[in-house]
Amino acid sequence: MRSFLAAHLGVPVVAAQVQGGGFTPGIAVRLDLGGEWVFVKAIPVGHPLAAKYRTEAATAVRLPRQVPAPRLRWHGDQAGWVVLIFDDVAGTHPDLSPGSPDIGITVAALSAMTEILTPTPAGDLPSTSATRGRWLRGWAELSQSLPDDLGDWERRHLPVLADLESRWLGGADGSTLVHGDIRPDNLLITSAGTVMVVDWAQPGNGAAWQDITDLIPHLIMAGHTPQAAETTLTGVPAWEAVPPDVITGYAAAYAGYWTRMARRPDPPGVPHLRAYQRRASQAALAWTKYRTS
Template identity: 40%
Template sequence: MTRATNRRIHWADLPDRVRAAVEEILGDRVVEALSQSGGFSPGTADRVRTAGGRRAFVKAVSPAQNDRSPGLHRTEALIAAALPPTAPAPRLLGSYDDGDWVALVFTDVAGRHPVTPWAAGELNAVLSTLEAMAAALTPASVAVAPTAAAQLAPDFAGWRRIAADPPADLDPWARARLPELCAAADRGLAALAGETLCHLDIRADNLLIGPDGRVSVVDWPWACRGPAWLDRLMILVNVQVYGGHDPEALLRDLPLAAGVDPADLTGVLAGFTGFFLDGARLPPPPGIPTVRAFQRAQGDALLRWLTRRLP
């Protein structure tokens, strides 16, 4: 499972005005707040309970924790407010933004993250949910969502940045194929056309499995318009990282691959591989000390998969 940042703030650390705004949204006083693990945001991630017993999930952040995080919260507020009721996601109850602090208040979802390495039953439930979600979110009804190509263009240029300045520890297989990997990532970017609203950050710690087995998808700031198969490909990336199944066999057998050129899927995988390996070279962003190690682990795992698809 993804290791969380060790610098997350908590409900009690929020300014009085932010807590008061959350309580106004909930219509009651918060008497309990339990910080949640997982993810990388240095802001709050608390399941709260009010005096009257109402439960909700609250996330709040300011530039003091990380300068980019408030913008992500603002984007998520717009996305979450526009999600249709058919989306398997928590409902946004309200938000607060004073230009410094941004807080989002969601319905509470009882559940836990999937077990990793991935168990067959949970993986099947997630894949079924993502297939139904793609159908429910096509065509995308969220006007603020960018295209997947626009969202990922800077990221998919990672191999070009690596080629311009190869790190000393670059895998020899990759070093010998840098032009091919750059071209594959370009092809992957061109394959991302579509009108499905995609979450784009599907991984175990952005999923909750409820007591009834239902799967909820959380954390939507990266949502974009792309192909219906993209989120299911992303969960196979997570399977490659954490194990439990052969993602190549899953990709071969799943309906998501039907009608999609295998070279396009390889290109998307190449694009993400370059993004993770290139990003892992950078200094950690403020307040998020563990993200570079996470990116390196994902990049290394995806590179192993690419060696099977680009022998």
């Protein structure tokens, strides 16, 4: 891979570190070009996910400078690959476990980012209702063909869950550029304590609460109770402004999405995705139970 990149990018590559954080079967690699590091993402042009890489490039170039995201240095097609070259970020994913100092700075960074991205700098993007609304659901579909291993609580509450899961759409519209895929592996905290947001491949325009609220299932996965996870967002304007039933609907939609997806066969080249989705579905279910009990 290193020689491929050296040959096709026309630069000598001194060292390469493959980044395994995400779930996309493309290349994600930090490259040492001889004292200067860059981060390269690439995927074959014919791959079904290539369009996401192009969306990411189109979004990254439009982000205002104040947004804490690595600068896209170059993008284009090279030798049959869609290639994106970013400034490198030396950092680690935030630790969202209870008591972690990363939580406060992550919440503050996402809250500030949302304000910078309102009004959206990319007015022609589709709305989040159109983008995320297509996949962020599951209970109605699960009701049509009931999996044998569906839990008792889910089975008993299926009609309620199927009703709830579309309610977040009633609060989804807005004039903020929403990242749409906020989770620890798309965040990097530098040694100086700066939170950088990467992987802008699922953007949409919508209500400001969505990105910050996406931390909640991940806080629960990291060991928070649902109540404690929500408490970490206290005082964030976008969170405080959302009608409660919109958030309850959002929790149910995530629970339905992950419950549905975790039961699909493994996609080729992505071995750990379903196990992750099973854990995520448990967290989102705990959140939904907390909000509906």
